[in-house]
Amino acid sequence: MNSQKNNGFEKFALNPNPIELISVSNGHLYCENVGRKAAILGRDNGFFEVWVYPFKIVSQLQFSVFSPRYQKIIPAEKIALQLINRPEMTTLIFSHDIFTIQLHLLTPLNEPGSLLLFDVDTENDLEIYVQFVPELKPMWPAGVGGQYAVWLEEIHAYLIGEGSRQFYGVIGSLLAEPHSETPGHQLPDDSMKFAISVNGETANRIILPVVITGSMSSKEEAVERYKRFFESIPDFYQRNFTHYQRLREEFVSLESGDNEFDLAFEWAKISLDKGFVESPGLGNGLVAGYGLSGNSYRPGFAWF
Secondary structure (H helix, E strand, O other): OOOEEOOEEEOOOOOOOOOOEEEEOOOOOEEEEEOOOEEEEEEOOOOEEEEEOOEEEEEEEEEEEEEOOOOEEEEHHHOEEEEEEOOOOEEEEEEEOOEEEEEEEEOOOOOOEEEEEEEEEOOOOEEEEEEEEEEEEEOOOOOOOOOEEEEEOOOOEEEEEOOOOOOEEEEEOOOEEEOOOOOOOOOOOOOEEEEEEEOOOOHHHEEEEEEEEEEOOOHHHHHHHHHHHHHOHHHHHHHHHHHHHHHHHHOOOOOOOOHHHHHHHHHHHHHHHHOEEEEOOOEEEEOOOOOOOOOOOOOOOOOO
16 A cells, blocks of 8 residues: 555545535645644645754745656646645645646654655656755754755655754655755755656556654664655554544534534644644643744744
8 A cells, every 4th residue: 555666656545534624725825734743834835844843854845847748847836726624634736737736745643754745647757846945953942053964865865964963854755866966064055956757657546755854863763764754654644534533523522503613613623632742852732833934943833
């Protein structure tokens, strides 16, 4: 179910969810998928930042699509169509004349990292360019310096490190190839990029995963976590789904006669559950809410 093909990973079935919320994209809708130890925060136009607590690993994470046939680059923000919010996994839909992409945001409930899952419907060969700004900066008021980024060919990912050699972030895909230079011992002035090839003959049967994770102890742990994420993608999804299904079915629900009110109550339960986080060295507890940090280092009110 999660075996790797030559150019992707097998698709897995998604469960219907009676409380999903579907919105038409307008480029300004907030979206997220958060767990106990990590979070993807973003907008419906395909711009994100990723936290592995207590570090912001990357910001300005976005993608574009290159068509070799038409020699054209299509930014995702120009073709955003729909936003589908589910507790277990958030989906953004991007539509173009020659392809449709469902981008799933998946943060496993109890894992220190997040995934972007590209589900591409096309008969054309394409290139997906994933672009980001490396950060590896802790939540305010903490701070570290000496950040740098290097490409690790053996795992097809960028490793982000810092001067003390204690904290690390990793972003990449086993299918990725680098498209950025990495200057020694410092971060580049511009955003970084890698590419994932899409084979038009097999695209409809596979997903293309991107993993973002990190470690507060060693490079080796960060790399091992990165590798492990690819081994358990369907399991991560199913565990998330089962957790929120139990929350919906085994805890208090309302039948007020007002369907919108009842739905809002279900999402209030979910929001409270999603506010419980674990941060290494700081402990466990509830945060006041999530939001994009932008140029700051506080993800909404989800900071310590």
